[in-house]
Amino acid sequence: MARRFSIGWHRLALALIVGLLASCGSTSNDAASDGQTSTRSLRIGYQKGGSLPILKGNGTLENRLRDVKVEWIEFAAGPPLLEALNTGSIDLGSTGQTPPIFAQAAGTPLVYVASVAASPTGQALLVPKDSPIQSVSELKGKKVAFAKGSSAHYFAIDVLREAGLQYSEIEPAFLTPPDARPAFDGGSVDAWIIWEPYLTIALKATDARVLHDGSSLAPSHSYYLAAKSFAEQHPDLVSATLEEIQKVEQWSQQEPQAVAKILAPVIGVDAAILEEVAKKQAFGLSPINDTIVNEQQQIADTFFELGLIPKKVSIREAIWTWQPAQASAQ
Incomplete structure (x- = not known):
């Protein structure tokens, strides 16, 4: 009788252990599965000007990146946009030539991912x-x-x-x-x-x-910038965004009235004004070449010489190489 009880007890204990292990294994697999299927996010900072609010309005980036949660955050100017990049609140954005220099001098880990020539009358x-x-x-x-x-x-x-x-x-x-x-x-x-x-x-x-x-001044550029860690970890998302910007720029050049209609509800500005602005907007997204790096470095050096930034910055050290011909390969 005692022997039967002992055998039964051992069998029960073994069954409990196997069940517990199976349960633990299921939880681990579920967690791993959750990790594999979790949605990536792309947080974009934009201002009232440029191509990003047009891209937000037409929704083509979301159509392309269906497995990515795309968020849009508006800023009044470039400096607060890059401050948000520094604190991890956004992943990518666009500013004029000066904000990234001040951000670099303050230690923001950013990279220049593309440029566009600024309109001299903008x-x-x-x-x-x-x-x-x-x-x-x-x-x-x-x-x-x-x-x-x-x-x-x-x-x-x-x-x-x-x-x-x-x-x-x-x-x-x-x-x-x-x-x-x-x-x-x-x-x-x-x-x-x-x-x-x-x-x-x-x-x-x-x-x-x-x-x-700015008609008589030296040519200037606007820049698309990304958090360095984001560009390193998600180069496909950066490239996809830049490629969609290229597409929206090609369309925008031909359709200023349509651009104004898309932009008006996005940035809260009258469509008639935006149509006039769209006709003057500069387009032509491109990778950053040596000429652009040298021009931006001269601006950075000027700010340092005037004592407006605390240290020298190296523009070349913050360049992320984008190859448009390969942008569609994800």
Whole structure:
């Protein structure tokens, strides 16, 4: 009797152990399965200008990346966009030439993934319509509004240098576009450097005068930037995004009215204004070559020489190589 009980007990214990192991194995497999099927994400920072809000509006990136959760986050200017890149809140975005230099100097681990030539008239120095100021040289001692670390920051340096003035000879008023507009309207600043579409909006609403645009200045670029770790871990997503931007740019060049209709609800700007902006927008996404690297390095060196960034930065060390011909291979 005791022997039968012992055999029965051993069989029961063995069954319990096997069941427990099977249960543990099932949980592990389920977790592994969950890991394999978890959805990747792509968080894109965009501003009111450029091609990214067009891409957001037409939805082609989501159609292509059906297994990826695409999120869009709007920013008023480039510096806060790259701050979000630094903190891990976004993976990819687009800014003018200056924000990535300030971000690099602050230690942000970013990479330049593509560039596009900026429109020479896409940014301008404005003064009120009744201002006595008639030339850039008359800005000496005046208060000029622009966003710190934005493309307008270097525009200020460049346009002043062309007029024979030093950057130290004006009083910078560091204001983002939403804050600069009321300051400009209220007369608390003498001039304002601003980019599209804020530029056209201001010209329509205030009858401000363009004192100087970028037509006589050195060519400049806007950049698509990504978190370094994201570009290294998900090169297919970066390439796919750039390829879809190329496609939307090819279409946008031919259809400014359609672009305006897509953009209006995305960025909350009147379609008539956006159509005018679209007709002036520069297109032509391309990989970053040595000429562009050298131009960007000169800008970075200028900021360092003026004491506006704390250390020298190397643009070449932050280049991610994109090969458009292979962009579709995922």
